[in-house]
Amino acid sequence: MYHESIVSELLDWIEHNLDQSLTLDTIAAKSGYSKWHLQRLFKSFTGQTLGTYTRQRRLTMAATELRLTQNSVLRIADKYQFDSQQTFTRTFKKQFNTTPAVYRRMESWPSQGLCPKIELEESDTQAITQPVAIFEPQQPKPEFEWMGIKPAPSYNCQKTAWPKWISPLDGVTSKSC
Secondary structure (H helix, E strand, O other): OHHHHHHHHHHHHHHHOOOOOOOHHHHHHHHOOOHHHHHHHHHHHHOOOHHHHHHHHHHHHHHHHHHHOOOOHHHHHHHOOOOOHHHHHHHHHHHHOOOHHHHHHOOOOOOOOOOOOOOOHHHHHHHHHOOOOOOOOOOOOOHHHHHOOOOOOOOOOOOOOHHHHHHHHOOOOOOOO
């Protein structure tokens, strides 16, 4: 649960900083984890690598901006931290199977290639609706049993229990030097 909240906060932070320079080093510094552990943690919760998710979200935001604004392709490429318009066009074409200019002029707005933001809170509600196995708590074992020494039976402090302890000691005498 703790790691899920960290990944969820990281997803929100990435979403608000898609137009900034986001490298694995800066994201790892933000999270406080090593790059290796962060990649592993992120993939276990989202199913994709951190770099792939960030790139797909940037391209989705760029595609949205292509459709809703008149900003030039170069300006959008620069805003979402692509090195050049050629790099942006090549990467855009891999995800959307068309160039940014053609995508902007399409009659309909195709959803193919769009990458929605991952929301981890939905998994919390799904987990609640699934059946949960409930186990009865186990009784803790006495400390000495693991060494092979069995503890003496516990008796309540009642008068009926004392004769069981005292009777074997009646015939024992103490010899002292």
